[in-house]
Amino acid sequence: MKKEIENEMEDELRSEYDFAQMEGGIRGKYIERYPQGTNLVLLDPDVAQAFPNDKRVNDALRLLIQVAQRQQPNTAVQQTE
Numbered sequence: 001m002k003k004e005i006e007n008e009m010e011d012e013l014r015s016e017y018d019f020a021q022m023e024g025g026i027r028g029k030y031i032e033r034y035p036q037g038t039n040l041v042l043l044d045p046d047v048a049q050a051f052p053n054d055k056r057v058n059d060a061l062r063l064l065i066q067v068a069q070r071q072q073p074n075t076a077v078q079q080t081e
Contacts, residue, residue, distance in 0.1 A: 043051070051057045 043057075051060065
């Protein structure tokens with residue numbers, strides 16, 4: 001069974017994709033840099049419909065941050081009274 005799967009995989013690769021012939025590649029070259037600039041979030045389908053692109057998501061989150069920041073001083077005053 002395993003040999004059948006290996007043969008199928010070999011058949012799917014084109015001859016020009018012979019990775020043994022490639023030189024100079026370094027495995028994991030950018031792995032340390034990858035998490036530094038990456039922050040992916042998967043949106044549920046209903047949320048994704050409301051935000052057609054990343055700019056709209058960022059704008060909405062910035063607005064939410066502003067509202068939250070305005071509310072914080074009010075709640076702190078109410079708690080001390």
